Structures are given as C-alpha cells and as structure tokens.
Amino acid sequence: MIGENTRVPKVFISYAQENSAHCREVRRLCELLRENGVDAWIDEYDTHVRQDWVDWMARQVQRSDYVLVIASPAYRALSDGDLSAEVYRGIRTEWKLIKERVHADGDDGLVSVLPVLLPGRSIGEIPALLQPHSASRVAVAKLTRDGVDDLLRMLTGRPVHPAPPLGARLPPSPEHRATVTVPVPTWPRRAWLPAVAGLVTFVAGLLLATTPDVRVPGLVAVGAGLALQVHGFRARPRADDRSVLALRARALLEEIVTTESRTLQRLLGDTGDPQPADVRFLPSLVRWRPDNTTATAGSLSTISRYYQDLDPERLLNPGRTRRGQDGPRHPAGAGLGGRLPRHRP
Structure with a gap:
C-alpha cells in the first residue's frame, strides 16, 4: 500500500x-x-x-x-x-x-x-x-x-491534518460492570438437624419448667436444647469452609471465562481480524490454600504473582505492503530538494 x-x-x-x-x-x-x-x-x-x-x-x-x-x-x-x-x-x-x-x-x-x-x-x-x-x-x-x-x-503520504492517536476507551457504566454472583451455601444436614432439634427441645423444656412437678426435667431439656443449637450453629458453613470457598471459586471462574470471551469478541470486532494474536485463557479450578501455611504453590499470593508477571500483549492486524521496484535514478537538471514536513505548521 x-x-x-x-x-x-x-x-x-x-x-x-x-x-x-x-x-x-x-x-x-x-x-x-x-x-x-x-x-x-x-x-x-x-x-x-x-x-x-x-x-x-x-x-x-x-x-x-x-x-x-x-x-x-x-x-x-x-x-x-x-x-x-x-x-x-x-x-x-x-x-x-x-x-x-x-x-x-x-x-x-x-x-x-x-x-x-x-x-x-x-x-x-x-x-x-x-x-x-x-x-x-x-x-x-x-x-x-x-x-x-x-x-x-x-x-x-503526508496529509495536512493527520489523524490524532486514539485515546482511552470509555469505561462501562456502573450498571453494566461485571459482577460476580456468589451462590449462598446451604446448611448441611449435620448443621440444621441439631439446630432444629435443639430449638424444639428448648421450647419444650421451657414449657415443662413452668410446671412444679416436672421443673427439673424441664430445665434439663432447656440445657440440652441450648447445647444442640450451639452444636448446629458451629456446624454451619463458614467463610473459610472448603465448601464455601469452592462455591465462590467456581462462580469467580465462570465469570472470568465469560468476561474473557466477551473481551475477545470485542477485540476481534474492533480489528476485523478473525484470528487473534496469542490470546488464550485456559482456566482450571485449583485447591485453595491460605497464605499463612508452609505450602509453596497454589496460594492466593501465587495466583496474584502470576497475573502481575504477565507481559502485556497487543492484537496486531498486519497490513499488506505494496509491491514496488526502485528504478535507476539519473541526474536531472534540478537536484532533489528537501523532504516535505509532516503537516503544515
């Protein structure tokens, strides 16, 4: 060209x-x-x-x-x-x-x-x-x-008004920003069954404690009900529980894959090239480890360092060059003058 x-x-x-x-x-x-x-x-x-x-x-x-x-x-x-x-x-x-x-x-x-x-x-x-x-x-x-x-x-090839360089793309509006929907983990049977049983026992014990003849068994039932509820509450899913972390990690992984796919489609649409240049994303769900352990791999710090060490890549849409030949240059009456400036001052 x-x-x-x-x-x-x-x-x-x-x-x-x-x-x-x-x-x-x-x-x-x-x-x-x-x-x-x-x-x-x-x-x-x-x-x-x-x-x-x-x-x-x-x-x-x-x-x-x-x-x-x-x-x-x-x-x-x-x-x-x-x-x-x-x-x-x-x-x-x-x-x-x-x-x-x-x-x-x-x-x-x-x-x-x-x-x-x-x-x-x-x-x-x-x-x-x-x-x-x-x-x-x-x-x-x-x-x-x-x-x-x-x-x-x-x-x-030096226009009077060259096109200025492209600026930054407009960020998405707040209502269209990507959000990760984390599913709410359900309580397992080992947690909700003792909690329900403890509540029933606690209420029954309170009723029995108001009767003088069975006050002592009622107080015992109240204590047993409280103990069952504490046991069920402790068995509930916690933020650092493996099942909760697995759900959050899977939801995050699905959102990353979706976002990567949308970004890739937008980039290909901008360049008009059906084939990207080295744009790949290979997700895998790994077992999570806290950073305060002696493990050397698989921690959140490892994942963070991986993304920080990535080299930024650019999509390239190479154009084709024009075929041409340089003919012999012979001296003429007037020598070649200076080159034309890029644009008018």
Missing part, C-alpha cells in the same frame, strides 16, 4: 506534447517536484542519448511509484480513440502501458496513477479511465511551491 515512507518516491510524468507552452508547464511542474524531494522524471531528461523509446516508456511506467497523467485535450482525445493512429504515436503507446498498470494493480493502480490538472485545464480533459468525476484528482492552481503543495503531500 502506497503511503508515507522514508525513501524518496519515484514519479513519472506522462503528457501529450501539444505545443511548446504546454511542454514548458510540464517541465516546470517536474522541476518543482524535484526541488521538494520527489524524484520526478520526464522524457526531456533523456533526449541527449539515443533511446528505444518503447522500452523507455515501459521502464518508466512499471518502475515508478506514481504515474502523473497531465490532463489536456489531446490526451483525452487519444484515450477516447478519437484521433488518427498516425498522430501522437509515442503517447498512445505510453497510455496503453498506463492502462495495463491500472487494470493489473487494482486498488493500487487507482492510487498510483494520478490525473493532474495544470492551471487553466478542466475535468473534461482527464481520460475517462481515470474516473475524472468519481475519483480523486489533483488540481495545480499555480506552478509555484504553494500551488503544488497538495500534489506533494499526496505523493509523500
């Missing part, structure tokens, strides 16, 4: 030699491009030696990063087939090579073959193959440094 890079872009300028004034304008355009760091080339730079011009045209069209088609009435007429085959033979062959590049390169051909309007030219003079009305074109208002600024920025 053509875009901003560190190497000098190589540009070939294709034009119809209609008259001397038009040729002077094309030559001035080429000089402006070279003065501003673009390796632009025209046929007049190679007229001092004998050339096979068909081979020369093929090399220029195929090896240049960009081909500038200078719009003019003659260029539009020959591209439409309205001129005799006896005139403009050279530019006719050149246009055939340009058409082949546009067709073969697809989207890159649309980007790399640019129609250019010099001062006083109209959109109707652009060849129809280059989509004068439905695709971008470059208009040079004046043959000055400021007049070719838009063309320079398109050739070097």
Whole structure:
C-alpha cells in the first residue's frame, strides 16, 4: 500500500506534447517536484542519448511509484480513440502501458496513477479511465511551491491534518460492570438437624419448667436444647469452609471465562481480524490454600504473582505492503530538494 515512507518516491510524468507552452508547464511542474524531494522524471531528461523509446516508456511506467497523467485535450482525445493512429504515436503507446498498470494493480493502480490538472485545464480533459468525476484528482492552481503543495503531500503520504492517536476507551457504566454472583451455601444436614432439634427441645423444656412437678426435667431439656443449637450453629458453613470457598471459586471462574470471551469478541470486532494474536485463557479450578501455611504453590499470593508477571500483549492486524521496484535514478537538471514536513505548521 502506497503511503508515507522514508525513501524518496519515484514519479513519472506522462503528457501529450501539444505545443511548446504546454511542454514548458510540464517541465516546470517536474522541476518543482524535484526541488521538494520527489524524484520526478520526464522524457526531456533523456533526449541527449539515443533511446528505444518503447522500452523507455515501459521502464518508466512499471518502475515508478506514481504515474502523473497531465490532463489536456489531446490526451483525452487519444484515450477516447478519437484521433488518427498516425498522430501522437509515442503517447498512445505510453497510455496503453498506463492502462495495463491500472487494470493489473487494482486498488493500487487507482492510487498510483494520478490525473493532474495544470492551471487553466478542466475535468473534461482527464481520460475517462481515470474516473475524472468519481475519483480523486489533483488540481495545480499555480506552478509555484504553494500551488503544488497538495500534489506533494499526496505523493509523500503526508496529509495536512493527520489523524490524532486514539485515546482511552470509555469505561462501562456502573450498571453494566461485571459482577460476580456468589451462590449462598446451604446448611448441611449435620448443621440444621441439631439446630432444629435443639430449638424444639428448648421450647419444650421451657414449657415443662413452668410446671412444679416436672421443673427439673424441664430445665434439663432447656440445657440440652441450648447445647444442640450451639452444636448446629458451629456446624454451619463458614467463610473459610472448603465448601464455601469452592462455591465462590467456581462462580469467580465462570465469570472470568465469560468476561474473557466477551473481551475477545470485542477485540476481534474492533480489528476485523478473525484470528487473534496469542490470546488464550485456559482456566482450571485449583485447591485453595491460605497464605499463612508452609505450602509453596497454589496460594492466593501465587495466583496474584502470576497475573502481575504477565507481559502485556497487543492484537496486531498486519497490513499488506505494496509491491514496488526502485528504478535507476539519473541526474536531472534540478537536484532533489528537501523532504516535505509532516503537516503544515
């Protein structure tokens, strides 16, 4: 894909030699491009030696990063087939090579073959193959440094207003934040059965204690009922009980798996890439150990250190690079100037 890079872009300028004034304008355009760091080339730079011009045209069209088609009435007429085959033979062959590049390169051909309007030219003079009305074109208002600024920025991939970097994503609202629902553990039979029996015995003992004849057995029943209730209360599930911890760990594990799945789907949706880059989560439910024991693994500190030591990863969506070749650079009348700044101050 053509875009901003560190190497000098190589540009070939294709034009119809209609008259001397038009040729002077094309030559001035080429000089402006070279003065501003673009390796632009025209046929007049190679007229001092004998050339096979068909081979020369093929090399220029195929090896240049960009081909500038200078719009003019003659260029539009020959591209439409309205001129005799006896005139403009050279530019006719050149246009055939340009058409082949546009067709073969697809989207890159649309980007790399640019129609250019010099001062006083109209959109109707652009060849129809280059989509004068439905695709971008470059208009040079004046043959000055400021007049070719838009063309320079398109050739070097340096927009006037570059897109700012993306900021932080908006956090979820409080009502949509992930919450872990921990199931309430039920009392086992060894806890609730003594507690219920103790309550019944306690109530019965109170009733018997109010009767003088059976006061002593009633007080004994009250004590037994209290003892049963204490035993049942102590047998209830506690926060550090293994069954409670297992329930909480399983609920947390399910929430992590769900959250990881949603996050992965969102990331893949943002990048448009069906395959992530090393995004894996392999959960396993391990036995819990308190940190104050002599165990060396499996504690909460171990889990915490594992997540703290993870290296942050990023999803990558590598793009494809554009196929191109560097043609030989020959000295021209004007040396290459400085590179265009990234954006206007």
